[in-house]
Amino acid sequence: MKRILKEPKFLGRNRDVRAGALTPSFFRVFRDATKRKESLTDTAFLLTITISLFIVIYALSIVFLGDKGFSKIQMFFNLFNENAALIVIACGLSIVMITGSIDISVGGSTALICTASIVCLNNYGFNFVTSLLLALTIGLVFGAVQGFLVAYLEMQPFIVTLAGMFLGRGLVALIEVNQIQVDNEGFETLSGARILIPFLGDINKKGIFIQSKLEYGVIVALIIVFIIFFLLKKTKLGRSFYAVGGNSQSALMLGINVKRTKFYAHLLCGLLAGIGGFLYLFHTRSGSVQLATGLEMDAIAASIIGGTLLTGGVGNIFGTLFGVLTSGIVLLIVTAIGSQDPWWPQITRAAMLCFFIVLQSVICSRKRK
Numbered sequence: 001m002k003r004i005l006k007e008p009k010f011l012g013r014n015r016d017v018r019a020g021a022l023t024p025s026f027f028r029v030f031r032d033a034t035k036r037k038e039s040l041t042d043t044a045f046l047l048t049i050t051i052s053l054f055i056v057i058y059a060l061s062i063v064f065l066g067d068k069g070f071s072k073i074q075m076f077f078n079l080f081n082e083n084a085a086l087i088v089i090a091c092g093l094s095i096v097m098i099t100g101s102i103d104i105s106v107g108g109s110t111a112l113i114c115t116a117s118i119v120c121l122n123n124y125g126f127n128f129v130t131s132l133l134l135a136l137t138i139g140l141v142f143g144a145v146q147g148f149l150v151a152y153l154e155m156q157p158f159i160v161t162l163a164g165m166f167l168g169r170g171l172v173a174l175i176e177v178n179q180i181q182v183d184n185e186g187f188e189t190l191s192g193a194r195i196l197i198p199f200l201g202d203i204n205k206k207g208i209f210i211q212s213k214l215e216y217g218v219i220v221a222l223i224i225v226f227i228i229f230f231l232l233k234k235t236k237l238g239r240s241f242y243a244v245g246g247n248s249q250s251a252l253m254l255g256i257n258v259k260r261t262k263f264y265a266h267l268l269c270g271l272l273a274g275i276g277g278f279l280y281l282f283h284t285r286s287g288s289v290q291l292a293t294g295l296e297m298d299a300i301a302a303s304i305i306g307g308t309l310l311t312g313g314v315g316n317i318f319g320t321l322f323g324v325l326t327s328g329i330v331l332l333i334v335t336a337i338g339s340q341d342p343w344w345p346q347i348t349r350a351a352m353l354c355f356f357i358v359l360q361s362v363i364c365s366r367k368r369k
Contacts, residue, residue: 042363046307047319049359053305053352054326061333068336072202074212075332083328084217085110085280087321090299090306091228092272094320096157097303098232099265100245100312101150105161106273107295108168109142113277115172115287121184128187135278136271142168143270151262165296172289179288182281191282195219217279224275229317241265245312301353302327309360326352 061070069075080087089106096103113135120126120134146164150157182188194213201211232238240261243251248258280292306323308315330352331345 043307043314043316043319046314046356046359046363047316047322049356050306050319050322050326054322054329057326057329057333061329061336065333065336070332070336073200074202074210077197077212077214077218079325079328079332080218080221081213081215081283083324084215084221085276085283086295086298086302086328087221087276087324088224088272088279089276089295090302090320090324091224091317092269092276093296093299094303094306094308094315094317095228095232095241095272096265096269097300097308097310098241098245098312098315099262100248101157101262101265102300103146103157103161103164103266103269103273104296104300105142105146105164105168106269106276106299107292107297108165108172109139109270109273110168110277110280110292110295111172111287111289112168112175113138113274114281114284114291115175115180115289117278117281118180118182118285118287119175121182121187122180127184128190131187131281132278135281136274139270139272139274139277140267141270142273143267146270147263147266150266151259157266169289172287172291176287177289179286179291182285188285190216191285215283217282220275220279224272225317225321228272232315232317237261237264242313242315245309245314247313298327301349304360305352305356307356309363310357311360314363 058070058076089110092106093103116138117126117131117134121131126134142164146157146160149155149160182191194215197212197214201209203209232241240251240256243254243256244258244261244265251261252258277292280295281287284291302323303315303320304310304323305326306316306319306321308320327349330348334345334348
């Protein structure tokens with residue numbers, strides 16, 4: 001009779017571990033557990049690089065471009081005002097990338113959310129609440145369908161979400177070919193409201209003190225960042241995201257439902273895409289087929305710059321936040337320099353991406369050793 005080993009505490013549901021079951025895959029569970037501190041060190045290192053890069057770029061912009069508005073406090077708040085939607089959507093991308101997956105449909109779903117919501121606001125008596133529900137529904141449908149295809153049917157996430165991107169753009173063209181604007185007084189009043197920051201502001205050329213202003217969408221985005229940070233670091237589901245992205249086989253042996261975890265990751269990404277799409281509408285108040293073109297690439301770039309590994313298992317939501325802000329400040333700097341050519345921000349962002357991808361490759365190769 002084979003002797004039953006005493007069950008290690010971390011094996012969870014795997015209660016049938018016997019002496020004959022000690023395979024190399026089993027011992028990888030112990031190795032991955034001992035490397036947990038190392039992965040946290042890598043996350044902290046990438047986060048430090050991202051924050052330092054943002055601080056250096058912003059400080060240099062104040063020194064050399066202070067006369068073009070970078071020394072004003074409102075310029076800092078404008079970084080958040082312009083990128084609130086991207087912050088939320090990039091958080092969703094970070095989650096699926098942590099699990100080792102990808103979602104490039106968020107740009108198409110954002111365009112669909114904006115256009116469909118505007119049509120309903122202008123023509124069908126929708127208000128702020130009902131248009132928000134519509135946005136969340138669209139995001140959840142995209143996330144649920146794509147998550148099911150990726151997790152349970154084991155289809156390639158790039159192909160599935162590429163189809164989702166084309167579907168979103170196609171539905172926008174089906175709803176409205178031309179660019180449309182919000183024509184709803186209540187919605188326009190809410191979207192035009194601003195939060196006045198007490199004791200912070202700038203003095204204009206006439207010597208008048210003007211308080212700094214923040215959009216309500218920024219508050220929503222920051223709240224979501226803290227919620228997702230708590231989810232990833234303090235909950236079982238969040239830890240499962242990291243485990244699946246780090247090593248799905250080891251995660252399965254630890255009793256984690258890998259398929260369900262991947263499904264939840266895409267579902268959560270869809271939900272955040274719905275919220276981000278609504279914030280995008282709240283900020284721009286317009287919709288068209290070409291709206292949010294390249295938004296998915298901006299979100300992926302921000303996640304990578306923020307320290308999320310393309311291979312999965314490593315990532316930090318605060319890093320994603322600073323990744324968005326770093327991309328935003330680069331765009332403002334290029335615009336302030338006077339270059340109207342659209343390719344210079346892309347070239348600069350590509351250079352940053354190359355730097356962080358090389359950095360990630362070095363970290364991955366070191367971990368393999």
